[in-house]
Amino acid sequence: MLRLATYNVEWFNALFDDDVKLLADDAPSARYGVTRRDQLLALRQVFRALDADGVMVIEAPDTGPKRSATAALQRFAAWAGLRQTACVTGFVSETEQEIAFLYDPDRLTVRHDPLGQKIGHQGMTDRPRFDSILRYDLDQDGVAEPIRFSKPPLELAVTVGPHHLRLIGVHAKSKSAHGVSNPDSFRRLSIANRRKQLAECLWLRQRVDMHLEEGESLIVLGDLNDGPGLDDYEKLFGHSGVEVVLGADAPPERRLYDPHAAMALSNKLGLSPTTARFWLGPEKRYFGALLDFIMVSHDLLSRAPKWRIWHPTDDPAILADHPLAQAILTASDHFPVTIDLPLD
Numbered sequence: 001m002l003r004l005a006t007y008n009v010e011w012f013n014a015l016f017d018d019d020v021k022l023l024a025d026d027a028p029s030a031r032y033g034v035t036r037r038d039q040l041l042a043l044r045q046v047f048r049a050l051d052a053d054g055v056m057v058i059e060a061p062d063t064g065p066k067r068s069a070t071a072a073l074q075r076f077a078a079w080a081g082l083r084q085t086a087c088v089t090g091f092v093s094e095t096e097q098e099i100a101f102l103y104d105p106d107r108l109t110v111r112h113d114p115l116g117q118k119i120g121h122q123g124m125t126d127r128p129r130f131d132s133i134l135r136y137d138l139d140q141d142g143v144a145e146p147i148r149f150s151k152p153p154l155e156l157a158v159t160v161g162p163h164h165l166r167l168i169g170v171h172a173k174s175k176s177a178h179g180v181s182n183p184d185s186f187r188r189l190s191i192a193n194r195r196k197q198l199a200e201c202l203w204l205r206q207r208v209d210m211h212l213e214e215g216e217s218l219i220v221l222g223d224l225n226d227g228p229g230l231d232d233y234e235k236l237f238g239h240s241g242v243e244v245v246l247g248a249d250a251p252p253e254r255r256l257y258d259p260h261a262a263m264a265l266s267n268k269l270g271l272s273p274t275t276a277r278f279w280l281g282p283e284k285r286y287f288g289a290l291l292d293f294i295m296v297s298h299d300l301l302s303r304a305p306k307w308r309i310w311h312p313t314d315d316p317a318i319l320a321d322h323p324l325a326q327a328i329l330t331a332s333d334h335f336p337v338t339i340d341l342p343l344d
Contacts, residue, residue, distance in 0.1 A: 002107075002160055002341045005050050006169070006221040006292055008058035008276070008334035013096045015040055018066040020075050032279075034330055042330035044080040049324055050310070050336055054103035054110070055084060056154070056169040058223045058292075058334075062096040063089060069098040077102060088112055091131040091152035099154040099169045099222065113157040115210060127206045130155065136199045147199045153222075155207075163343050166211050170222035172200045172241060197226055201241035208245065211297070212254050218297040220245060220256060223334065225291055246295060256295035259307050260337075264290055275309055276334040294339045303342050310336040 011030030015023055022040060029039045047055070061072035073087045086105040089098055090112045103110055116129035125135045125144065130152040135144035154169035173196050201224065211218045226241040239248060243265070247255040260273040274288030294307060312318055312325035312335065319325055328335055 002343050003050075003052045003338055004167075004219065004221065004294065004341065005052040005055040005336050005338045006058065006223070006294055007046075007050070007055055007336040008171075008223045008292060008332060009043065010059060010332040010334065012043075012057070012059055012072075013061040013067075015043075016061050016067070016072045016075075020061075020068060020072040022075060022079055024079075031330075031333075038330055040076075040079075042327040043076075043332075045324060045327040046310075046331050046336065047077075047080055047082055047084070049327075050338060052084070052338060053107040053160075054101055054158070054167075055336075056167070056221050057100045057102055058169070058171045059097040060089070060100035061098065063092050063098050069100045073100055073102050086110070088154075088156065090114065090154040093151045095150055097151060097171065099151060099171055101154060101156060101167070101169060107160065109159040111157050112155065114155045115207065127210060128203075130203075130207075134199065134203045136202065147196065147203065149200060149203075153204060153207075160343055164217065166216050166218045168204070168207065168218070168220045168222075170204060170220060170224065172204075172222075172224045172226060173197045197224075198239075198241050198244065201226070201244040205244050205247065208247065208256065209254070216297075217300050218256070219300065219339075220295040221293065221337075221339075223292050242293065253298045256297060257301045258293045258295045260290060260309065261293055261295070273309055274311065274314070274335075275337055277329075278333055292334055292337050294337055296339070296341075300341060305339050305341040308338045308340075310338065 014030040015036055017023060024037045024040050026035050026037060029036045031039055057073065061069045063069045069089050070087045074085065077085050083104045084102045087100055087102050088110050089100045101110060114129055116127050118129045119132045128134055130149055134147040136147050137144045150173060151171040156167040158165040158167050208218065208220065224242055242261050246261060264272040272290055274290055275292035276289050277286050280287050296305060310318060310328060312328040
């Protein structure tokens with residue numbers, strides 16, 4: 001059995017200094033009302049509970065002239081006593097949030113293996129490499145604009161015994177117009193962000209098609225900052241970004257599958273799972289959103305994998321384990337998602 005996880009750790013970067021030393025002290029973390037020590041202790045408990053063979057860490061620590069996401073996560077794994085002692089990252093993000101894969105080297109062989117053509121400033125319209133430029137007509141004015149990932153997806157070739165998998169870790173651009181109070185400006189910016197997010201998902205789907213055309217076993221996992229029915233702008237474009245990546249209009253054998261996305265899309269009884277919890281100031285309450293996914297290709301779906309959202313209140317087993325439930329709430333504003341994949 002192979003267990004993989006995706007976990008968006010809110011401001012993981014703020015828990016390390018430039019020498020990748022863990023800041024396990026009583027100073028405030030970047031999470032409201034949480035100390036750096038408490039966040040680190042909570043993360044240790046959550047990672048141990050997950051016990052995954054590999055974790056796609058979204059919002060991993062920064063990589064730059066003075067910092068290294070790989071070194072930081074390996075330092076965290078040693079401090080936390082995790083079996084996931086190896087880490088791989090890909091193209092560096094323009095932000096302080098990387099995508100990294102923390103894994104157990106006794107279980108997995110992993111390498112960064114980006115596909116697509118590296119293109120200069122002119123870009124291309126079909127399947128460029130993720131650190132390059134996609135040309136796409138965002139505003140439908142007949143002119144293709146250059147699209148660039150602020151957080152290039154992490155493409156991995158993974159070997160588990162005799163099995164070969166392709167993994168793509170993703171953190172798509174948010175489509176929220178934070179801090180804009182003017183209604184017209186808010187709508188314009190929201191639509192522009194929505195188009196950008198959708199273009200990223202179209203680019204990602206191009207890569208999905210490349211793997212499926214080769215008959216490869218594929219898993220796409222991470223935070224798409226999007227979900228079916230998440231906002232009114234979905235109606236403007238016909239599909240959510242999640243539907244684009246899944247391949248909603250593709251033949252069944254060319255679609256990816258995630259049960260939580262399927263539940264939200266079917267909207268049976270109005271039920272929808274949630275993988276994140278955010279504070280809504282004006283309403284003085286939390287609201288949930290389905291943002292984190294683990295999508296698998298048709299051949300892997302036939303192996304009857306099991307998905308789990310590690311939700312601190314919706315999962316009865318976690319709710320009954322109060323220390324773990326509290327740790328999940330303390331560690332991040334997102335909840336981990338796992339898949340148990342039979343490979344034998």
